[in-house]
Amino acid sequence: MSVVEWTVDENIAVLSMNSGENRFNVKFCSEMLSALDDIEKNTKVNALVVKSGHEKIWSNGMDLEWLVPALNNKDPEVNKFFKLQDELMKRMLFYPMITVAALTGHAFASGAIFACCFDFRFMRSDRGFLCFPEVDLNIPFQPYMTGVIRKALPMHLVVEGQFMGKRFTATELEKFHVIRKACTMDDLMKEATAFAKSLNKGRWIVSEIKKVLYKDIATLMEIPPSVSMDASNVPIK
Amino acid sequence: MDITGGSWIYCGNVSTLELEIRDRVAIVTMAAGENRLNLGMCAALLNMLDKVERETDALTLVVKSAHERVWCYGFDTDWIKQIQSEGNEASLKEFLVRDLELRRRLLLFPLITVAAINGHVFGGGAILSCCFDFRFMRSDRGFFCIPAVDLGYPVVSGTVALLKQVLPVHMLVDAMLTGRRFTGEEVASARVVKATYTNDILLDKVMEFALHLNKDRGIIGKMKEVQNRHIIHLLDTEDLKTVQAGIFRV
Numbered sequence: 230m231s232v233v234e235w236t237v238d239e240n241i242a243v244l245s246m247n248s249g250e251n252r253f254n255v256k257f258c259s260e261m262l263s264a265l266d267d268i269e270k271n272t273k274v275n276a277l278v279v280k281s282g283h284e285k286i287w288s289n290g291m292d293l294e295w296l297v298p299a300l301n302n303k304d305p306e307v308n309k310f311f312k313l314q315d316e317l318m319k320r321m322l323f324y325p326m327i328t329v330a331a332l333t334g335h336a337f338a339s340g341a342i343f344a345c346c347f348d349f350r351f352m353r354s355d356r357g358f359l360c361f362p363e364v365d366l367n368i369p370f371q372p373y374m375t376g377v378i379r380k381a382l383p384m385h386l387v388v389e390g391q392f393m394g395k396r397f398t399a400t401e402l403e404k405f406h407v408i409r410k411a412c413t414m415d416d417l418m419k420e421a422t423a424f425a426k427s428l429n430k431g432r433w434i435v436s437e438i439k440k441v442l443y444k445d446i447a448t449l450m451e452i453p454p455s456v457s458m459d460a461s462n463v464p465i466k
Numbered sequence: 467m468d469i470t471g472g473s474w475i476y477c478g479n480v481s482t483l484e485l486e487i488r489d490r491v492a493i494v495t496m497a498a499g500e501n502r503l504n505l506g507m508c509a510a511l512l513n514m515l516d517k518v519e520r521e522t523d524a525l526t527l528v529v530k531s532a533h534e535r536v537w538c539y540g541f542d543t544d545w546i547k548q549i550q551s552e553g554n555e556a557s558l559k560e561f562l563v564r565d566l567e568l569r570r571r572l573l574l575f576p577l578i579t580v581a582a583i584n585g586h587v588f589g590g591g592a593i594l595s596c597c598f599d600f601r602f603m604r605s606d607r608g609f610f611c612i613p614a615v616d617l618g619y620p621v622v623s624g625t626v627a628l629l630k631q632v633l634p635v636h637m638l639v640d641a642m643l644t645g646r647r648f649t650g651e652e653v654a655s656a657r658v659v660k661a662t663y664t665n666d667i668l669l670d671k672v673m674e675f676a677l678h679l680n681k682d683r684g685i686i687g688k689m690k691e692v693q694n695r696h697i698i699h700l701l702d703t704e705d706l707k708t709v710q711a712g713i714f715r716v
Contacts, residue, residue: 364681369688372695384631385657388599391689392578392681 232257233264234282241425242274243418247282252292253339255306258313265320275432276327276425279347280418285356287332288340311454314339315373319450321346322377322443325436327428331421332399332408338362342374345381348439351421352403354411358396365394373449380446382407483514484532485522491676492524492577497532502542503590505557508564515571525683526676527575529598530582530669535607537581540589541565541619555712562709565590569628570701572597573694576687578679582672583650584665589613593625596632596658599690602672603654605662609647616645622708624701631697632658 235244244264248257268277281287291314299307321328321343330336332352336344336359344350344359352359361378363370370378370391379387383405389395399411412420440447482497494514498507518524531537549557572579572594581598585608592612595601603610612629614621621642629638634656640646650662663671691698 364685364689367682367685369685370692372692375689375692383657385660387693391693392599392686393679394681 232260235264235268237272237274238422239426240274240429241276241278241422242268242272243422244268244277244279245282246279246288250283250286251281251288251340252294253288253290253310253314253317253343254292254295255310255313257292258310258317261317262313262320265324269325274326275430275435276329276428277324278329278331278418278421278425280331280421281333283334285334286340287330287334287336287357288343289335290338290340315371315450318343318346318373318377319447322446323436323439325432325439327425327430327435329421329425331417332357332359333414333417335360338366338368342370342377345377349424350381350402350408351410351412351417351424352399352408353414353417354399355414358398359402359407360394360396361390362394364392371449371454372452373446376446376449380443482532483510485514485517487522487524488673489677490523490525490680491528491673492518492522492526493528493530493673494518495530495532496538500533500536500539501531501591502539502545503561503565503594504542504545505561505564507542508561508568511568512564512571515568515575519576524577525681526578526580526679528580528582528672528676530584530672533585536585537583537587537608538591538594539586540591540613543617559709559712563706566622566624566701566705566709569594569597569624570698573628573697574687574690576683576690578676578681578686580672580676582669583608583610583659584668587611589617589619593628596628600675601653601659602668602675603650603659603662604665604668605650605654606664608650610650610653610658611645611647612641613645615643622700622705624697624705627697627700631694634658 232248233244234247235242246261251257268274296307296310327349328347330344330347330350332344332350334353334357338361341359341361375391378390382390386397386405386407390397397407399408402408403411409424410420484495484497486493501507518527546558578600579598581595581601583595583601583603585604587595588609588611592610629641633641637648637656637658641648650659653659654662661671
């Protein structure tokens with residue numbers, strides 16, 4: 230099975246992230262970016278739904294098993310990875326069609342930030358958390374990351390998410406409209422794809438609106454990371 | 467923003483800030499009556515924040531008031547009138563700079579900060595409470611109110627950015643342009659405060675929350691730098707100049 234697979238379903242594309250826990254590393258980010266290019270260039274769909282092939286995890290964030298030793302060894306792939314990760318977040322934020330994250334399981338750390346880059350989120354109600362554990366991992370956010378979190382969450386949850394590392398359930402996220410709907414696992418894909426199909430908005434206008442709507446985040450993306458990530462910061466072996 | 471060389475006319479009850487440490491929580495009690503903000507009160511609070519950061523290993527800061535129904539009543543209008551009548555514009559300017567410095571310090575404070583609002587928060591006091599990461603408020607009495615429109619006190623850009631961060635849009639306009647008094651229940655339902663409790667259990671509930679946080683100072687400081695950078699930017703580039711130029715008049 231490839232890391233990323235996608236199919237066209239009427240006017241939408243459904244992309245499945247099939248790399249186990251969908252941890253972010255060079256291969257994962259590259260393949261996601263190239264699938265997004267393919268969908269944009271080779272289809273006429275006007276919405277994208279992204280799910281996970283894993284039974285309980287949508288994305289668990291950065292691939293720390295690879296990243297921590299790579300940081301320690303000053304592996305040049307590390308810089309390439311951070312650039313690719315930023316590029317993937319930016320690509321999803323400004324993707325020229327409506328984007329829907331179908332959170333089929335946990336979204337943690339970079340996985341949670343990635344979920345916030347989508348225009349809409351649906352989430353399974355029976356299990357799965359959205360969580361930013363960076364405060365306990367001692368990993369600071371880049372300015373644009375806080376920007377996308379603030380775009381998706383109301384401020385009182387931003388503070389709880391960032392400073393407390395709170396695990397948010399679908400119920401709580403639905404109450405504050407972070408997700409559009411909490412669904413049973415059986416209904417999740419039906420609901421997410423039905424919603425995406427129903428919109429049918431033109432790519433050009435969606436893209437133009439997003440450029441303005443998320444302009445503040447684009448500005449934050451121009452800021453170079455103020456704190457470089459240091460392996461000694463990360464308390465995970 | 468160092469103005470320590472300035473002349474001080476009135477220092478208020480500056481010795482009336484109390485510090486208590488429980489586990490890794492620093493509890494500061496403001497015990498200067500209605501805790502009105504003047505040059506002395508700002509300096510005392512800034513000194514206390516230095517003390518908590520440098521001389522304790524606390525990871526969370528809780529600030530409460532000793533007054534039975536006021537957390538902080540905002541700018542000390544009597545003192546402002548007095549120094550204005552004396553033509554002492556320098557002290558007024560100095561106070562406004564110090565007040566900005568206090569907000570800046572709280573917005574970047576490397577500990578999680580919790581305001582235990584056990585009474586009214588008015589004007590500069592309400593704005594000060596918005597510089598904390600979390601707010602809890604008593605439910606039985608006490609208003610959250612910014613009466614700037616009635617007092618004829620203009621606000622600066624950083625204040626608006628700060629209030630935009632904490633208040634929902636409908637409440638922001640109401641607060642700024644009508645000076646409406648919000649009850650604890652109203653600000654809690656809008657999530658401006660995390661929760662409200664009757665005064666007899668407020669502090670226990672706040673401590674229950676604070677004692678379990680224990681997040682490292684380094685990462686909290688870095689996250690606040692990122693989260694509040696737009697407010698700090700306005701404060702440093704616009705607001706400080708505005709008050710130093712004497713454009714901002716009260």
